[in-house]
Structure formats: structure tokens, C-alpha cells
Amino acid sequence: MITRKRLAAGVCGLLATLAVGLFPSGAAADAADAEPSSGPAPKVDLVLDVSGSMRTRDIDGQSRMAAAKQAFNEVLDAVPEEVRLGIRTLGANYPGEDRKLGCKDTRQLYPVGPLDRTEAKTAVGTLAPTGWTPIGPALLGAAEDLEGGDGTRRIVLITDGEDTCAPLDPCEVARDIAAKGIHLVIDTLGLVPDAKTRRQLTCIAEATGGTYTSVRHTDELSGRVSQLVDRAADPVVTPVATEGAAQCTDAPQLRPGLYTDREEFGEHRWYRVDVPPGRELRASVSIAADRAVDDDYGVLLRAVTVHGREIVRGAEAGNGRTDVISTGLRYPKPPLDDEDDDGTGEPAAETVCLEVSSSFSAPDAVKKTPGLPVELAIDLVEGPDEASDVAAFGLGRGWWPLAVLALAGLLTGLLWGWISRWRVAVWRTH
Amino acid sequence: MRVFTRMAALSLAAAALLTTAAPALADDAEPAAGPTEAGTSFRTATTVEQGRPATAQGSTGDYLYWSFPADAGQRPVIEAEVTLPEAASRHGAATWRLDAYDGLRRHQPCKYGMPSRTAAQDASSVKLTCTLRTVRSWADTWSNEPLPGTYYIRLTVARLPEEDLGQPVTARIEATSAERGGAYAVDGVLGAPLVPGAGTEGDDAAAPEGGWSSGWWTDRWIWTAAGGLVAALAGVWGHRLTRARGRPPQAPTRA
Numbered sequence: 276m277i278t279r280k281r282l283a284a285g286v287c288g289l290l291a292t293l294a295v296g297l298f299p300s301g302a303a304a305d306a307a308d309a310e311p312s313s314g315p316a317p318k319v320d321l322v323l324d325v326s327g328s329m330r331t332r333d334i335d336g337q338s339r340m341a342a343a344k345q346a347f348n349e350v351l352d353a354v355p356e357e358v359r360l361g362i363r364t365l366g367a368n369y370p371g372e373d374r375k376l377g378c379k380d381t382r383q384l385y386p387v388g389p390l391d392r393t394e395a396k397t398a399v400g401t402l403a404p405t406g407w408t409p410i411g412p413a414l415l416g417a418a419e420d421l422e423g424g425d426g427t428r429r430i431v432l433i434t435d436g437e438d439t440c441a442p443l444d445p446c447e448v449a450r451d452i453a454a455k456g457i458h459l460v461i462d463t464l465g466l467v468p469d470a471k472t473r474r475q476l477t478c479i480a481e482a483t484g485g486t487y488t489s490v491r492h493t494d495e496l497s498g499r500v501s502q503l504v505d506r507a508a509d510p511v512v513t514p515v516a517t518e519g520a521a522q523c524t525d526a527p528q529l530r531p532g533l534y535t536d537r538e539e540f541g542e543h544r545w546y547r548v549d550v551p552p553g554r555e556l557r558a559s560v561s562i563a564a565d566r567a568v569d570d571d572y573g574v575l576l577r578a579v580t581v582h583g584r585e586i587v588r589g590a591e592a593g594n595g596r597t598d599v600i601s602t603g604l605r606y607p608k609p610p611l612d613d614e615d616d617d618g619t620g621e622p623a624a625e626t627v628c629l630e631v632s633s634s635f636s637a638p639d640a641v642k643k644t645p646g647l648p649v650e651l652a653i654d655l656v657e658g659p660d661e662a663s664d665v666a667a668f669g670l671g672r673g674w675w676p677l678a679v680l681a682l683a684g685l686l687t688g689l690l691w692g693w694i695s696r697w698r699v700a701v702w703r704t705h
Numbered sequence: 706m707r708v709f710t711r712m713a714a715l716s717l718a719a720a721a722l723l724t725t726a727a728p729a730l731a732d733d734a735e736p737a738a739g740p741t742e743a744g745t746s747f748r749t750a751t752t753v754e755q756g757r758p759a760t761a762q763g764s765t766g767d768y769l770y771w772s773f774p775a776d777a778g779q780r781p782v783i784e785a786e787v788t789l790p791e792a793a794s795r796h797g798a799a800t801w802r803l804d805a806y807d808g809l810r811r812h813q814p815c816k817y818g819m820p821s822r823t824a825a826q827d828a829s830s831v832k833l834t835c836t837l838r839t840v841r842s843w844a845d846t847w848s849n850e851p852l853p854g855t856y857y858i859r860l861t862v863a864r865l866p867e868e869d870l871g872q873p874v875t876a877r878i879e880a881t882s883a884e885r886g887g888a889y890a891v892d893g894v895l896g897a898p899l900v901p902g903a904g905t906e907g908d909d910a911a912a913p914e915g916g917w918s919s920g921w922w923t924d925r926w927i928w929t930a931a932g933g934l935v936a937a938l939a940g941v942w943g944h945r946l947t948r949a950r951g952r953p954p955q956a957p958t959r960a
Contacts (some may be wrong), residue, residue: 488764489871559810587846598768603809656898656904670925672887677932685937688943
């Protein structure tokens with residue numbers, strides 16, 4: 276047994292040596308290519324609540340405003356070079372009692388762009404807790420600040436109270452912003468939040484695929500904001516917006532890539548992909564629960580021929596708290612020379628229809644539009660998916676095949692021996 | 706035999722040297738302890754290597770994502786530990802959950818382990834484990850069998866008192882694998898491992914150290930070869946058995 280392991284280890288080691296020895300330069304080159312990622316610059320807008328309640332002194336013995344300023348100073352020092360950072364305030368200017376004016380009080384304090392740290396710090400230093408808490412208008416303003424460019428967009432909302440400017444529900448504002456398909460994430464931070472604030476902020480975060488954090492200490496605030504800004508700097512593939520159709524015939528043609536769409540409750544969406552012979556289609560779909568949905572849910576992804584025959588499906592169901600539910604499928608199209616029996620093998624690429632549906636449902640109180648965000652990943656990879664006869668190759672393993680082989684060998688030997696003995700005997704008698 | 710063992714040891718040593726040298730060459734800045742951040746979606750999942758623990762700071766309620774490569778013949782084991790916020794600031798028990806997904810974002814069941822556990826209000830941490838099924842080199846398209854490629858880990862809190870959302874937590878995960886050998890070897894290989902974007906980007910970053918296995922190696926070769934050897938020996942023995950009683954007494958002895 277030990278010998279066998281050593282042998283295996285030796286062969287594996289040799290293979291590893293070969294593989295690594297042959298391609299180290301390739302790996303190094305890849306890393307070098309990846310480093311100066313001069314893609315579209317990620318944009319971050321920090322939205323800071325400067326309403327009157329920020330005067331409350333309950334964060335490490337200092338006022339919420341002082342804590343926020345200290346945290347901003349630390350964050351501004353640590354912003355990665357490539358990030359375009361802006362700062363927006365809400366409730367910073369209008370001290371009066373007029374609700375209408377107070378609810379328009381949001382201002383761009385520092386424009387989104389290359390960061391001048393001293394200037395930004397000075398601007399933050401001048402802030403004093405003043406007015407109302409118009410979160411909705413501030414989010415709309417921040418979304419405008421971030422317009423343009425293809426990079427990731429992130430709004431970091433720091434507030435200590437709920438929106439005081441109904442009927443504009445900031446949570447719906449957030450969902451509408453996200454539904455514009457500009458790939459914008461809103462992260463929220465609540466300073467010593469009460470139940471209502473927490474509910475509102477989690478709703479905003481959930482609506483855009485962001486995160487919610489409750490903050491009780493200054494270092495938590497600066498640490499978290501820095502982390503969120505750093506996250507914006509991580510290079511990710513930004514998906515392309517598409518719109519699936521109600522039937523396959525009208526469905527949009529998708530090429531390999533990453534797509535987003537919105538699908539309403541109970542709706543089915545179709546997409547089409549061309550799969551050339553000898554290639555394998557891989558499709559994954561995830562549907563995000565961006566609002567309060569009922570406890571049980573599911574997703575179904577079907578690959579169907581143009582004639583309506585189902586080729587393969589992926590399905591998943593779940594319950595409880597979740598961000599997304601996802602599933603996937605793969606469909607290897609056999610190469611041409613190995614045509615299938617039904618005679619439909621055409622020389623050209625086969626059009627495969629993909630149908631996405633979900634069984635999400637929501638309580639009546641929840642707004643149903645825009646639909647739930649759908650992320651669709653399409654990939655076409657090279658290669659046959661046939662049993663290529665090299666993996667196990669009909670090889671045996673374990674004591675039973677060994678015993679059978681030994682027995683067969685023994686019988687052959689015996690037979691051989693007897694036959695030769697018999698032949699010798701026959702030869703001798705003649 | 707000894708010579709062979711030495712050769713094996715030498716080649717292993719050389720492989721070890723090269724494999725440790727190559728990442729160092731490729732990425733100087735990477736700390737030995739693995740990443741300290743986690744992604745928040747499939748798209749942004751942080752890639753970790755097997756056997757290298759990764760940590761992340763987050764808020765209770767965040768969905769933390771990591772991904773790691775697993776090759777055919779491996780049985781991945783995911784271990785996660787969540788350090789909870791201080792007990793005084795929590796309002797009740799919380800259930801934490803670990804989910805595994807394959808490269809097609811299909812949910813993968815845990816064969817053994819506790820992927821979901823409820824932490825009492827006074828607990829300081831919660832440990833979760835998930836042992837996936839052994840990765841096979843090929844499976845039918847309709848099946849949900851684990852295949853070589855990327856595996857996603859999602860860690861989140863599944864149930865908790867609403868007041869506890871947003872509090873800081875630290876998570877630590879580690880994915881390791883047991884080599885299960887040829888017992889799970891099957892006929893066939895995938896055209897490409899189940900790595901997202903394999904067809905468009907040709908992303909090498911998602912490959913395991915030393916690359917994906919080609920799919921032809923299995924310890925069944927050794928078993929079968931050994932079987933052949935045993936059969937041959939048994940054949941010789943059997944042949945000799947027929948002669949063991951010696952030649953017939955009247956047989957002439959050759960000079």
C-alpha cells in the first residue's frame with residue numbers, strides 16, 4: 276500500500292514539476308498584466324447626515340458629528356488612488372422649521388473626482404449639525420453625482436435617524452435607482468440607530484445589494500467606511516443590462532457574458548443563445564430578493580429548443596433569509612460528426628432558448644415594481660463532454676478485481692501446465 | 706524500490722520548491738495568511754486557496770462570499786468560524802449558515818458537517834463545517850454531481866433578532882480537501898472546468914495550485930497494473946503446480 280502511495284505521489288510530483296516548470300513565466304506575466312488595471316475608475320459618494328440630531332453625544336463620549344468627522348479624516352487618508360470620491364451632505368444648511376425647505380436640503384460638498392485630501396478634509400471640517408434628514412432626495416442627488424463612466428458605483432450613506440420627509444420613501448428611491456441598471460450599490464451605516472432607522476436603512480441596503488452596519492464606536496465607523504471604499508476599488512465585471520422577452524421568438528440574442536435584467540413576480544423571461552456544435556453552453560442565473568419577500572421561494576432555469584423540447588433544467592428552492600437564489604445548467608452540444616438520432620443536427624449553431632422564472636412572492640404591502648434583479652451569466656466553452664475513454668478507461672480498483680485477475684492468471688497457468696503435460700504425454704506415446 | 710522512493714521524494718521536493726516559488730514570483734504583496742476580505746456576491750467573491758485560511762470583517766446580516774478551486778478526486782471540507790459581537794449587545798440566539806455552490810451557482814449539499822448552527826445569546830463564536838461530496842471528473846448534465854471547478858462559499862446569519870443586525874463580526878473560513886483517489890474515478894472529462902467565464906476570459910487565477918488535472922490520471926492504473934502482475938505470478942505458480950509432482954518417473958532426464 277505504501278509503495279502504491281509513493282508511486283502515486285511520485286507521479287503527481289513529476290507532473291506538478293512539469294506543469295509548474297513549464298509555465299511559471301506565464302503566471303508571472305498574467306500577474307503583471309493584472310496589476311495596473313486601468314479600467315474605468317470606480318466612483319464612491321459618501322453621503323453624510325448633518326441633521327440636528329447629530330449633536331447627540333453618545334459615541335465614545337463625543338458627539339456623533341465629531342465621530343463622523345474623525346472617521347472621515349481617517350477614511351480620506353486611506354482612499355485608494357484610483358477611486359473617484361465625492362461627499363454629499365443632507366440637512367447641513369437649512370436650520371428652519373419649514374418642512375418643504377428642509378426636505379430639499381442636500382448639497383454636494385465635494386464633487387466626485389480625483390481626491391484632494393486637504394481640500395476634502397477642510398470641507399468636512401466646516402460642517403455643523405443643522406437641519407432635517409432628507410435621505411431620499413440625498414440618494415437621488417448622489418446617484419446624479421455618480422453619473423457617467425462604466426466603473427462600479429457605490430453610495431455610502433451615514434445617518435443617525437430615519438428619513439423625516441415622507442411621502443418620498445427612501446427605500447423605494449433606492450430600488451428605483453438600482454433598477455436604472457447603472458449598477459449602483461448603496462451601503463448604509465446607522466449611528467446608534469433606533470428600530471425605525473434600522474428598518475429603513477436595511478431596506479435601502481437590501482434594495483441595492485448593499486450592506487447595513489450599525490455603528491456604536493468611532494473606530495467601527497472609520498474601519499467600515501474604509502472597507503467599503505476599498506471594496507469599490509476591487510475590479511469586478513460589470514454586467515450588461517438586457518431585457519428578456521415573454522417568448523423565445525422575440526428573445527434577445529445573448530453572447531457569452533454577464534447580464535442583468537428585472538423580472539416581476541410570476542413573470543417568465545426568455546433569452547436566446549447560439550450554441551455551435553462541439554461547444555458547451557453554461558448558464559447561471561441568480562435572482563435577488565431585494566425587498567421583503569415571503570419565506571419560501573425558488574428559481575427555475577430551463578434550456579429549451581426552438582421547437583419547445585426541454586433539453587436540460589436547473590432548479591433550486593429555499594426558504595428563510597437570503598440575498599439571492601441561484602441555479603445553473605450546462606448543455607454540451609455534440610460535434611457534427613457524431614450527429615444525434617432525431618435528424619435535427621444542423622451544420623449551423625443551434626439556437627437554445629433559456630427561460631428564467633422564479634417562485635418568489637411578496638406580501639400585499641410590498642411594492643411589486645420594478646421587478647426583482649436577475650443576474651444571468653452565459654458562457655460557451657470549448658470541448659466535448661463525451662466520455663473520452665481516458666479517465667477510468669475501464670480500469671479496476673480494489674481487492675475484488677485484483678482477486679479476479681489473480682484467479683484468472685492461476686487458472687491460465689494451471690491450464691497451460693496441464694496442456695503442455697498432456698502434449699508431452701501424447702508425444703511420448705507416439 | 707529504494708531508488709524509486711528517492712526519485713519520488715526528489716521530484717516532490719522539486720515540485721514543492723517550484724510551486725512555492727511560482728506564486729511568490731507572481732504576487733509579491735500577498736500575505737501568507739490568505740485574504741482578509743470577503744466578497745458580497747457571486748461576482749465579487751474573494752478567491753482563496755485550499756488550505757489557506759481567509760478572514761473577513763463584516764456586519765451581522767452581510768452575505769460573505771469566497772470561492773476556491775476544487776479538482777476531481779478531492780472531497781472539499783469547508784470550515785468556518787464566526788466571532789460574534791459581544792454578548793451584552795445581542796438580544797437573543799442567532800442561527801448562522803454556510804452554503805456551498807458550484808461554478809454554475811448550483812447549491813451543493815453537505816454530505817457531513819454542521820452547515821447551520823444556532824449560537825446562544827451568550828456564545829462568543831459559532832463554528833460551522835460542511836463536507837462536500839467527492840468531486841468527479843464528469844457527470845451527466847442533468848445531475849447535480851460536484852464537478853471540477855470553482856466552488857463558492859456563502860456565510861450569513863439565517864435567523865436573528867432584528868435588533869442585532871449590523872453589529873460587527875469576524876469570520877474565518879478555510880477550505881481543505883481530502884484526496885479520495887480513484888474510488889470515484891469515472892469515464893470522461895469536462896471540456897473545461899466549471900469556472901465562471903472560462904470560455905471568455907481564460908482566467909488562470911481560479912485554477913488550483915499546479916493547474917487542473919488532465920483527468921487521465923487515476924490510481925486505478927496502479928491497481929490494474931498490480932492486478933496484471935499478480936495474475937502473471939499466479940499463472941507462473943499455477944503452471945508450476947502442474948509440474949510440482951515432478952516429471953513422470955519414466956521420463957528421460959536430459960543432460
